[in-house]
Amino acid sequence: MNQPLLEAAGISRTFGHVQALNGADFKVYPGEIVALIGDNGAGKSTLVKILSGADRPDGGLLKVEGQEVRFTSPLEAQMNGIATVYQDLALAPDLTPAENLFLGRELMKPGILGRLGFLNRKAMQAQSVKQFAMLGVQLKSQRVSIASLSGGQRQSVAIARAAMWARKLVILDEPTAALGVVQTARVLELCKRVRDAGTSVVLISHNMPQVLEVADRIQVLRLGQTVADLKSSEASVDDLVRAMTSGQAKEVVR
Amino acid sequence: MTNETAIAPTETAEEKMLRLVTGGWTFFLLIALVAVFLVLRPAQFGSAYNIQQLAINAAILLVLATGQTYVIITAGIDLSVGSVLVFASVVSAKLMLMLSGVDGTTYGTTAAGWDIIAIGIAAALVTGAVWGALNGLLIALTRIQPLIVTLGTMGMALGGAQILSGGVDVRAMPELLVTQVGSGRFLGIPMLVIIAMVTVVLAGIVLHLTRFGLHVFAVGSNEEASRRSGIPTRARLIQVYAISGLMAGIAAVMSNARFSTTTINGHAMDNLATISAVVLGGTSLFGGAGTVFGTVIGVFIPIILLNGFVILGIPPFWQTVAMGAVLILAVWIDQLKRRLRKRG
Numbered sequence: 143m144n145q146p147l148l149e150a151a152g153i154s155r156t157f158g159h160v161q162a163l164n165g166a167d168f169k170v171y172p173g174e175i176v177a178l179i180g181d182n183g184a185g186k187s188t189l190v191k192i193l194s195g196a197d198r199p200d201g202g203l204l205k206v207e208g209q210e211v212r213f214t215s216p217l218e219a220q221m222n223g224i225a226t227v228y229q230d231l232a233l234a235p236d237l238t239p240a241e242n243l244f245l246g247r248e249l250m251k252p253g254i255l256g257r258l259g260f261l262n263r264k265a266m267q268a269q270s271v272k273q274f275a276m277l278g279v280q281l282k283s284q285r286v287s288i289a290s291l292s293g294g295q296r297q298s299v300a301i302a303r304a305a306m307w308a309r310k311l312v313i314l315d316e317p318t319a320a321l322g323v324v325q326t327a328r329v330l331e332l333c334k335r336v337r338d339a340g341t342s343v344v345l346i347s348h349n350m351p352q353v354l355e356v357a358d359r360i361q362v363l364r365l366g367q368t369v370a371d372l373k374s375s376e377a378s379v380d381d382l383v384r385a386m387t388s389g390q391a392k393e394v395v396r
Numbered sequence: 397m398t399n400e401t402a403i404a405p406t407e408t409a410e411e412k413m414l415r416l417v418t419g420g421w422t423f424f425l426l427i428a429l430v431a432v433f434l435v436l437r438p439a440q441f442g443s444a445y446n447i448q449q450l451a452i453n454a455a456i457l458l459v460l461a462t463g464q465t466y467v468i469i470t471a472g473i474d475l476s477v478g479s480v481l482v483f484a485s486v487v488s489a490k491l492m493l494m495l496s497g498v499d500g501t502t503y504g505t506t507a508a509g510w511d512i513i514a515i516g517i518a519a520a521l522v523t524g525a526v527w528g529a530l531n532g533l534l535i536a537l538t539r540i541q542p543l544i545v546t547l548g549t550m551g552m553a554l555g556g557a558q559i560l561s562g563g564v565d566v567r568a569m570p571e572l573l574v575t576q577v578g579s580g581r582f583l584g585i586p587m588l589v590i591i592a593m594v595t596v597v598l599a600g601i602v603l604h605l606t607r608f609g610l611h612v613f614a615v616g617s618n619e620e621a622s623r624r625s626g627i628p629t630r631a632r633l634i635q636v637y638a639i640s641g642l643m644a645g646i647a648a649v650m651s652n653a654r655f656s657t658t659t660i661n662g663h664a665m666d667n668l669a670t671i672s673a674v675v676l677g678g679t680s681l682f683g684g685a686g687t688v689f690g691t692v693i694g695v696f697i698p699i700i701l702l703n704g705f706v707i708l709g710i711p712p713f714w715q716t717v718a719m720g721a722v723l724i725l726a727v728w729i730d731q732l733k734r735r736l737r738k739r740g
Binding site: 231241248258260287 | 602605606607608610613614616617618620621622624625626627680683684685734
């Protein structure tokens with residue numbers, strides 16, 4: 143494949159006496175779903191925080207499309223086209239789906255009214271209907287607040303929001319952890335649609351059958367290091383478990 | 397997931413029902429009250445004089461309650477509105493007296509011109525906004541609960557007003573202010589009512605149609621999410637409390653003009669009156685939801701109830717009892733609404 147969209151090389155991070163990351167590597171190529179798995183304490187969350195700009199590494203390199211970057215805040219990562227959906231979703235429950243999609247990036251009326259601060263709700267509404275339709279997100283109504291939606295629908299709105307503003311990469315932290323079977327399937331389907339629309343997806347998950355089903359590539363972290371990088375079509379649950387627990391996968395691609 | 401039908405941006409009938417029953421009931425209560433009093437005493441209750449008196453009585457509270465609406469939508473509360481009103485009215489009145497070169501103990505009216513009155517009005521608005529901004533600063537930066545911060549500034553503003561005035565009301569206002577604004581009319585409508593209407597309509601437009609307004613709702617709904625979306629949440633909080641203070645400043649001018657004196661001891665209940673009006677109007681104490689229109693209804697319900705009771709000869713004390721019950725009902729319905737919504 144060509145040059146990676148996002149590349150992290152030799153990332154290390156220490157908290158006091160705890161070495162959370164010890165030379166971890168991570169790569170995402172354009173147009174793919176990459177899963178990041180690892181046992182509890184393997185350093186997944188720390189790595190995700192560094193990739194999304196919420197935390198800074200002690201050592202190592204971060205490159206976006208070959209250019210070295212240093213994120214000092216999540217907003218900076220967003221400006222580089224990378225958005226993260228955390229488990230708490232960060233939506234405003236009392237606002238409508240469209241208002242949430244555009245929160246902080248509202249569309250204004252043209253001309254003098256816009257300069258006075260007047261919102262263009264019609265345009266926001268129309269664009270969000272388009273965005274939801276493109277990603278296959280079904281909401282019973284666009285006018286109700288987010289709080290009246292199901293957990294899966296809220297998750298979908300959060301992902302659609304991230305995909306709308308992160309042109310390059312969306313990072314999802316355990317997106318299906320709290321969802322039922324049907325809703326989980328919908329969110330995974332949504333991941334594929336986001337990828338098909340041209341945005342890469344990083345999926346952090348515990349659920350190995352799920353990861354094998356949806357991801358194109360799987361990277362395994364163990365004790366702060368990347369121990370395996372597998373094509374999901376050539377890996378099995380056993381391979382993943384072996385890599386997570388012993389650090390030995392049966393094959394290493396790339 | 398083969399079905400890709402775009403979602404129609406309309407409410408279902410069920411949602412509309414729920415919204416009307418839970419959201420619009422105070423509107424129907426207001427209409428019912430008016431209808432009952434009109435049927436029982438059409439001549440007295442429906443007279444032009446009575447309607448004007450109702451509107452004038454509501455005017456000052458309307459302005460205060462509009463500011464309170466902004467604050468409560470951010471999931472905050474402003475207990476200081478009445479005291480800030482008093483402080484701003486004392487500063488404004490003292491300044492106008494001083495500028496017209498009259499002794500501080502003068503009774504009645506002074507001959508101050510519009511230039512002095514304009515300075516007095518500006519002083520009231522600035523003083524109010526500064527107290528509000530102080531509330532906002534403390535709340536946004538120290539993270540002390542709004543209830544405590546505004547309880548503190550409530551005492552400070554009232555005490556400050558008493559220090560400035562020596563505890564005695566300033567009893568002399570510019571004659572022009574009293575006759576033109578306090579009891580003046582424009583096109584037959586009392587000036588105080590016009591000021592209240594303009595303020596409320598402007599505040600409603602800003603809250604419901606502008607980006608600033610949407611941010612007020614967003615901050616009240618989920619402050620952390622708003623911050624991560626790039627909304628300057630601290631600045632928004634400071635601005636919202638400053639608006640509430642500014643409203644208290646406007647109300648101070650209206651109060652000075654109407655009563656021709658400061659009313660240091662007359663505003664102890666303003667905070668509770670505005671909070672109950674806002675809550676009656678369907679604004680949620682949990683933040684994130686509410687309307688200025690609802691607050692207008694919430695202001696008129698107790699005023700019409702009191703007026704009707706007086707006309708009907710029912711002891712007016714019953715109004716206080718009835719209002720307490722209606723307020724509890726309003727909060728209960730808000731909670732039911734949230735529980736219903738969660739089930740969705």
